[in-house]
Amino acid sequence: MxxxxxxxPAYNEETTVAQVxxxxxxxxxxxxxxxxxxxxxxxxxxxxAGALVVRHxxxxxxxxxxxxxxxxxxxxxxxxxxxxxxxGQHRAADAARIFERLAKGDIDFVIGSRMIRGDGGGKxxxxxxxxxxxxxxxxxxxFGVWVSDSQSGLRGLSRKAVETIDLRTNGMxxxxxxxxxxxxxxxxxxxxxxxxxxxxxxxxxxxxxFVGVKTAAKLIIRxxxx
Amino acid sequence: xxxxxxxxxxxCFGLFALSRVFLRxxxxxxxxxxxxxxxxFWCGVIFAALEPSATSTFARMxxxxxxxxxxxxxxxxxxxxxLFRTFGKVEDLERQITRVVRAAALKExxxxxxxxxxxxxx
Numbered sequence: 001m002x003x004x005x006x007x008x009p010a011y012n013e014e015t016t017v018a019q020v021x022x023x024x025x026x027x028x029x030x031x032x033x034x035x036x037x038x039x040x041x042x043x044x045x046x047x048x049a050g051a052l053v054v055r056h057x058x059x060x061x062x063x064x065x066x067x068x069x070x071x072x073x074x075x076x077x078x079x080x081x082x083x084x085x086x087x088g089q090h091r092a093a094d095a096a097r098i099f100e101r102l103a104k105g106d107i108d109f110v111i112g113s114r115m116i117r118g119d120g121g122g123k124x125x126x127x128x129x130x131x132x133x134x135x136x137x138x139x140x141x142x143f144g145v146w147v148s149d150s151q152s153g154l155r156g157l158s159r160k161a162v163e164t165i166d167l168r169t170n171g172m173x174x175x176x177x178x179x180x181x182x183x184x185x186x187x188x189x190x191x192x193x194x195x196x197x198x199x200x201x202x203x204x205x206x207x208x209x210f211v212g213v214k215t216a217a218k219l220i221i222r223x224x225x226x
Numbered sequence: 227x228x229x230x231x232x233x234x235x236x237x238c239f240g241l242f243a244l245s246r247v248f249l250r251x252x253x254x255x256x257x258x259x260x261x262x263x264x265x266x267f268w269c270g271v272i273f274a275a276l277e278p279s280a281t282s283t284f285a286r287m288x289x290x291x292x293x294x295x296x297x298x299x300x301x302x303x304x305x306x307x308x309l310f311r312t313f314g315k316v317e318d319l320e321r322q323i324t325r326v327v328r329a330a331a332l333k334e335x336x337x338x339x340x341x342x343x344x345x346x347x348x
Contacts, residue, residue, distance in 0.1 A: 034331070054331045064324040068331055075332065170320055221313070 002079025002159070004028040004099045007069030008051070009062055010086035014040040016201065021049035023092035024084065027099065032072045033086070036065040042086075052076075063174030067167040074162050081162050085153040087201060094194045098156035101190055108161045108187035109178070111147055112154030114196035124196040131212055135176070138216055142223045143180040148191055151175045161187055169222070172215045236275035244268045267304075 006028040010017050017033065024031045033046035037059035047053045054072045056065065066083055073081045080102040084090040090112065098110045114124055115132065124132070132151055139150040155178060157165065164185055169177050182189050229237075247264040250256045256264075274281050274297060281293030290296045 052335070054335050056327045056331050058323075058327060060324045060327055064327070067324070068328045071328060071332060072335055075335070168321060170324055222317075 002103065003030070003077055005030045005032060005073040005076055005078035005081050006092075006095055007066065007073055007081055007083045008033045008046075008086050009036055009065035009069060009083070010034065010038065010042050010046065011036040011059060011065070012038045012040050012042060013086040014038070014042045014045050016088045017042050017086045018045040018049040020084070020086055020088055020090075021046050021051040024095065025050045027092040027096040028082070030073075030076055030078075032069050032076070034065040034069040034072070036060060036062075061170040061174075062172050063167055063169040063177065066174055070157070070162055070165060070167070078162060079159045081157045083153065083155050083157075088199060089197045090154045090194070091197070094154060094192075095156075097192060098154070101192060102156050102158050105158075106188060107190045108158045108185075109182050109189050110156035111149055111189070111191045112152050112156075112194040113147070113149035113191040114152060114194055115148040116191060116193040125198060128196075128198070131209075134212075134216070138219060139176045139179050142219055143176065143183055145179050145183045145189075147179055147189070150179050152194075154194055158187075161185075169218070171218065172211060173219045173222070176219055233275050233278075237272050240268045240272035240275065243271075 004027075006024045008017070008020060008024065008031065010033050013020075021031050021033060031051040033042070033051040033053050035043045035046065035053055035055045037056045043053045043055055052072070054068055056068065060068075069083065070081060080099055082095045082098050084092075084095055094112055098112060101107060101110050115129075132149060135151045136147065136149070140146045152175070161181075165178075165181055167174055167177055167181075181187070244265065247256065247261060247268065251258075251261045274293075278293060281297055283293075285291065285293045285296040288296055290299065
């Protein structure tokens with residue numbers, strides 16, 4: 001069996017990261033936490049919980065952290081990589097299902113979609129459904145790939161995808177950049193249903209309307225002149 | 227013909243800007259091509275301030291009604307172009323910073339954490 005690595009970007013997540021890492025350790029051979037210049041004890045908590053911590057000296061944003069995490073996974077010799085959020089909104093069991101799907105070898109990229117009905121599919125708050133739909137439409141118009149959950153943080157990459165991916169964006173717009181890579185590199189895509197877990201904590205940390213608008217603006221500008 | 231106040235202000239500012247351009251060039255912070263373009267630009271500004279009727283001739287050539295209008299249009303186009311270039315430069319810088327930060331983080335991963343690396347930032 002290949003080596004499975006979970007990558008968790010984290011910025012000021014000291015209250016949740018330890019539990020997320022402990023759960024993730026059960027689903028993967030290695031867990032890499034990218035501490036994106038946190039001002040709290042995210043690194044310590046993650047390392048105590050069993051993660052390999054890679055630390056950014058200054059905050060670079062979600063895209064920058066994911067790029068570093070994927071590079072670290074490649075150095076560790078990963079055969080498959082799953083990215084998940086540090087705020088507890090993803091289940092390690094779903095990461096394990098993504099690894100299983102990738103192990104079949106016929107898929108390069110897996111999206112854990114909160115929008116497909118499946119086992120244990122939870123409900124998303126209405127405004128999140130709307131934001132997500134806007135994100136999907138925008139991603140489709142800009143990059144020409146339709147996916148049911150373009151903004152999902154739970155994704156799986158095959159060894160081939162890990163080796164060839166070239167993330168250039170630093171911020172939240174990286175979610176759509178993954179989709180762009182699917183199209184440009186002709187990766188074979190699968191979506192598997194995952195439950196939408198929303199805690200008060202994860203809602204407070206998620207994308208606000210302002211961040212959403214900023215992300216959308218950056219995507220559009222980059223598409224045409226970036 | 228006596229100078230109006232606005233002409234004086236524009237000429238003074240043009241000369242000030244030119245002096246800054248030369249200063250930067252002398253310090254080696256400006257390539258020769260940029261020096262030439264900026265000198266051309268600011269000399270144009272000074273010329274237009276001293277000889278406003280010349281802009282009218284230029285405006286007629288371009289098919290715009292008034293000399294003042296053509297100056298505004300050109301200024302807007304220049305500003306937008308510079309804004310676009312600045313945007314691109316900032317993006318490049320952001321990417322480069324990320325590359326540097328990433329390289330340092332991966333190096334630390336190879337060597338193991340330093341005694342101070344768990345200390346919170348700031």
